[in-house]
Amino acid sequence: MTLELANLLFGATAAVYFAASVLFVADLLGRAGTLARWAPRLVAIGVPLHAAHIAVWSVVLHVCPVEGIHFALSVAAMLACLTYAVARLRYRVDVVGAFVAPQALAFLLASRFVGPVDYEPRLRSALLPFHVISNLIGIALFTLAFAAAVAYLLQERRLKHKQFAGFEHLPPVDALDRAEHRFLVAGFPLLTIGILTGTIWSREIEAGGTAAIARAALSYASWALIGGVLLLRAAAGWRGRRAAFGTILGFGLTLLVLVIYLVRSLLTAPGGPA
Amino acid sequence: MIVVVGLSYRTAPVEVRERLAAGADALPVVLARLAARTELAEVLFLSTCNRVEVFGLVHPATSARGDDRVEAALRAIREELARQAGAGSGDDLAAYLYDKRGDQAIEHVFRVAASLDSMVLGEPQILGQVKDAYEAAVAAGALKGTLSRCVSRAFTVAKRVRTETAIGTGTVSISSVAVDLAGRIFGGLSDHAVLLLGAGEMAEAAARSLGEGASALRICNRSFDRAAALARDLHAAAVPWDGLEAELVQADVVVASTASNAYVVTRDMVRRAMKQRKGRTLFFVDIAVPRNVEPSVHTIDNVYVFNVDDLEQEVARGMKARQSEVGAAEKIVAEELARFLAWTRGLEVQPTVVAMRAKARAVLFSELERSLAGRLKHLADGDRAALEQMLESAVGKLLHTPTTRLKERAADGEDARELAAAVRFLFDLQELGGPPRSEEDPLESESDERLPN
Structure with missing residues (x-):
């Protein structure tokens, strides 16, 4: 029953994000008409479905949602959608959904097709939830900042090139x-907490492999870059x-950190290459 | 028959148009004069910046022949227009006036309301102006029947054209393009200040559209007195010319339209201002020729410069886009014209239909009365009422098919007069007066018949 419910929620969430993505793209191309107003609403509808899916699926797998990169990605995407749904009520950032919705769909699908990670007992720490949660919310906010930055560059390019046609719905x-x-201001303190807890945690577990060093270097670089901005x-x-x-x-660097996590998780997952 | 006589920007210069124009005060007088003409049964006077037109319904109850009645109605309108212009007769206006009659006049009303005949294709104001003219004519008692229906149908046509085509989209004037650009840069201007460089007519026109809704409007001109005078008109603040660079730090939108032959705003000035602005976005609308803002200013980060050519390019694009919708709009006009003509043709056979039903009813009820006074006089009131009800129903059912056939024939555009004459001959009907309002008016049942708000 729980598995069926998880599957149902997964399908519903994926369908809602997919529909939102299609509508956002159609709107950017000026072909969505009045249906366009449903795109951000669908993202908002997807959030509780997504949250419910995460909750039920973690029960099925007996895994804490903040442990394991496959789930973390999904949680980050859900948080990005939640932040977006709240932010658009106040700011004119509807177009940001054009990035957030497909990303949420991709991370949701990834969470299902990447195998669960069984954390070694030595990696478990009281700091882990703080580290992961602050990073997840930070990534969700940076995702929105990234989408706003891309939309900004598109609109700015059109204005600088004096192009009036196309992408007329951009804010x-x-x-x-x-x-x-x-979004950057809101995400930066969380990234700072994530990096601090990560640094302390890695000292606790005496991590020192190449991946851990690269991950730490990229994290510091992204922190410095966003702080610099x-x-x-x-x-x-x-x-x-x-x-x-x-x-x-800055978002690209934080994404690289996630990629390193993901690749390492895949390589060390049971049944995966050692 | 509906007729129209008038002139527009296509046929008459503004000096002639303004002689004929009637403002809100003069309109009731003009309408009263037109409504008093016996040649016209209904009348509507439309006066806008770009056209003055009189729409009339030829009076059907005069003794003259059909064509003569139409000519008399057209003459009457011309005479009243000449009177309005202050000319002795319509002769000196003749070169500017046009007239249309019948189907062409109805099509013209539809096209005018749908902004297909406007100087700026698709502009929305004309519909409001036609609506005002309609309301004034109704208030004056000058509209009550077919012409009234025709004009209210024109509102439906205009509404369909606006919703089913993109004829009203895009920006088609320099000031609206500038406002649109400000929207793409800042969203609204309620938190942004507008600075006007120059105090001429162009600056004033731009300020009226861009300054409206801005948090502050400041005017900077070489002649401070002129800036101060314009500032009083626009409820703005005048600033001295030597404070221009400091003003660039405060303003978010700068409209430049001075007569200077050299650049008034240079790249170096803007670079310095942007440092003090901490990179806040600055938008220049340079509508001056020669240009007032050095073109390379546009390459500075967060600074946008649009000159008159850029704006006109967008105007041309908007016009082209609207022009491409004309075909679809004309199709809607043609559809609605066909429907309206079908309805008016149905009206032609209406007197025959009414007379036929009256005759049948009169004969049957006379027989019923005779029977009720004789052999059926024992019937109770309830039974008598039932018999009357039965006869009413029988008249309706019996004449339903001939009524429908007559109306269909008329609506299909075929000449139903012969058929109507045959009915009148067979039933020995007398010609009744003017057509009453149709009970089965196909236009009546539509929900969109009301005036747009």
Whole structure:
């Protein structure tokens, strides 16, 4: 029964995210018409379904949702959708859903097709939930900042090239720039907590492999980059394009950290290559 | 028959149009004069910046022949227009006036309301102006029948054209393109300040559209007195010309339209201003020729410069997009015209239908009365009422098919007059007065018949 329910929730969530993604793309191409207003609503509908799926599926697998990269990705995507659904009520960031919805769909599917990870007892720590949760929420916020930055660059490019046609539903550049900044400001403290807890945790477990070093280096680099973007904006007026590129690069580095986790998890998963 | 006489931007210069225009105060007088003409049964006076037209319904109850009645109605309108223009007769206006009659006049009403005959294709104001003219004519008692139906049908046509085609989309004026661009950059202007460079007519026009809704409007001009005078009109603040660079730090939208031959805003000025602005976005609308803003300013991060060519390019694109919708809009007009003509043709046979039913009813009820006074006088009131009800029903059922056939024939565009004449001959019917309102009016049942709000 629980497995069937988990499957049902998985299917429903995937269908809702898929429909939202299609509508967002159609809207960007100017072909969605009045249906476009359903795209962000579908993302909001997907959030409780997604959360329920995570809860039921973790019962099926007997795994804590914050443990294991396959679930973490799914939780991060769900949190990104939740933040998006709340943020769009206040800011003009509907278009950000064009990235958030497909990403949520991809991470949801990935969570199902990547095998569960059995954590070694030596990796378990009281710091682990703090580390993972702060990183997940941080990644969710950086995802939104990244999407706003991409939309900003598209709109800014059109204005600089004086192109009036196409992508007419993109929000104003100023609104996108402000939204991107706010998501970064909200995500940065969480990233800081994630890095601090990660540093202490890795000392506890005496991690020192190549992957752990690379992961730590990338984490510090992304923290420094995003911190730099915020600092330069406040001190030297680095807004717009420069801030957008910095955000995209910072998000790319945090994503790389996740990729390293993912690849390592796949390699060490039971049945996977050693 | 519906007729129209008038002039528009296509046929008459503004000096002629303004002589004929009637404002809200003069409109009731003009309508009263037109409504008093015996040649016209109904009338509507439409006066906008770009057209002055009188729509009329030829009076059917005059003794003249059909064509003569139409000519007399057209003449009457021309005379009243000449009077409105202050000319002695319609002769000096003749070169500018056009007239349309019958189907063409109805099609014209539909096209005008749908903004297919407007100077700016698809502009929305015309529908409101036709609606105002309609309400004024109704208030003056000058609209009550077929013409009233025709104009209210025109509202439906306009509504369909706006919703089913993209004729009203896109920006088609320099100021609306500038407002649209400001929207793409800032969203709304309620938190942003607008700075006007120059105090000429162009600056004023731009300020009226861009300054509306802005958090602040400041005017900077070489002549401070002129800036101050315009600032008073626009409820803005005048600033001295030598404070321009400082103003660039405060403003978010700068509209430049001075007559200067050299750049008024240079790249270096903007770079310095952007440092002080901490990178806040700055948008220049340069509508001056020669240009006031150095073009390379556009390459600075978070600064956007759009000159008059850029804006006109978008205007042209908007116009082209609207033009491409004309075919679809004309198709809607043609559909609605066919429907309306079918309805009006149905009206032509209506007197015959009414007379036929009246005759049948009169004969049957006369027989019933005779029977009720003789052999059936023992019947109780309830039975008598039942018999009357039965006869009413029988008249309806018996005449349903001939009524429908007559109306169908008329609606199909075939000449139903011969058939109507045959009915009148067979039933020995007398010609009744003007057509009453149809009980089965195909346009009546539609929910969208009401005036748009």
